[in-house]
Amino acid sequence: MLSPVIASLFPAAAPPPAHSQPPPPQLSQPEISTVSRRAAAVLLSSVIIPILRPPLASAFSIGISGPKEWLKEQKKKSSKFLLAPVDASRNILQSAYLLLMKSEAEFGESELDEVQNLLVSAARDCVPQDRNSFVEFQASTGVEVCTFKLIVKNASSLLGDRDPLKLEAESKLNDLIRSFSSLSDMAREGSVQLTLNSKQRVVDALKDTISSLNSFEQGIMDCLQV
Incomplete structure (x- = not known):
C-alpha cells in the first residue's frame, strides 16, 4: 500500500462516465x-x-470537324439515296419515250394510257392537276408532297437563303415543274390514237423534260458539293 504522499503524486484514474459511448x-x-x-x-x-x-x-x-462540316459530309455520303427519285423519274421518262417511238399501227389506246400513267409517276406529285385525291388533300393541309421540292429543301438545308447554289437549284426546280406540267397537258390532250404530228410534239416535250431533269440533278449535286 502506497504512502499518502506517494499516492498524492499518482492519483487514481477516474472511473468512466456512466453514459460514455462504446468504442467504434x-x-x-x-x-x-x-x-x-x-x-x-x-x-x-x-x-x-x-x-x-x-x-x-x-x-x-x-x-x-464541327457539327456543320460533319453534316455536310453525311449529306455527301447520302447523295445517291437523295437523288434516287430523280434517277427513277428519268428511267420512267425513257420508258415513255420508247412507247411513243412505236409505229402508228402499234400505238393504240392502251399505249396512250400507259404513257399518261408513266408521266404522272415521273412527275412525283409536282404537277397539281395530276395528283390523286389523297395527295391533293395532303397538299391542301400544308404538307409538301412534291418530291423534287423536298429534295431541294434537303440538299440546301445548310446553305443560306441567298446562297447562289440554293437559288440556282430552286430556279432549276421551277423549270422542271413547268416541263412536267407542259408534258402532262400534251399527253392528256391526246385522243385515242395520237396523230403523227401531235405524237412528235409529245416526244419533243419529253426530251425537254429529261434535259430539265438532268439540269435539276446537277443543281442538287452542286448544293451537296459532290
Missing part, C-alpha cells in the same frame, strides 16, 4: 478491402475521365 467497431479485413477498392475507384475516375474526354478545343485542334 473495428472493420474486418473484407470490409477494409471493399472501402479501399471504392476509394481507389473514385480516385481513378477523377483522373481517367478527363483523359478519356478531352476538352472541346483539343478535339478541334486534332482535326475533328
Whole structure:
C-alpha cells in the first residue's frame, strides 16, 4: 500500500462516465478491402475521365470537324439515296419515250394510257392537276408532297437563303415543274390514237423534260458539293 504522499503524486484514474459511448467497431479485413477498392475507384475516375474526354478545343485542334462540316459530309455520303427519285423519274421518262417511238399501227389506246400513267409517276406529285385525291388533300393541309421540292429543301438545308447554289437549284426546280406540267397537258390532250404530228410534239416535250431533269440533278449535286 502506497504512502499518502506517494499516492498524492499518482492519483487514481477516474472511473468512466456512466453514459460514455462504446468504442467504434473495428472493420474486418473484407470490409477494409471493399472501402479501399471504392476509394481507389473514385480516385481513378477523377483522373481517367478527363483523359478519356478531352476538352472541346483539343478535339478541334486534332482535326475533328464541327457539327456543320460533319453534316455536310453525311449529306455527301447520302447523295445517291437523295437523288434516287430523280434517277427513277428519268428511267420512267425513257420508258415513255420508247412507247411513243412505236409505229402508228402499234400505238393504240392502251399505249396512250400507259404513257399518261408513266408521266404522272415521273412527275412525283409536282404537277397539281395530276395528283390523286389523297395527295391533293395532303397538299391542301400544308404538307409538301412534291418530291423534287423536298429534295431541294434537303440538299440546301445548310446553305443560306441567298446562297447562289440554293437559288440556282430552286430556279432549276421551277423549270422542271413547268416541263412536267407542259408534258402532262400534251399527253392528256391526246385522243385515242395520237396523230403523227401531235405524237412528235409529245416526244419533243419529253426530251425537254429529261434535259430539265438532268439540269435539276446537277443543281442538287452542286448544293451537296459532290
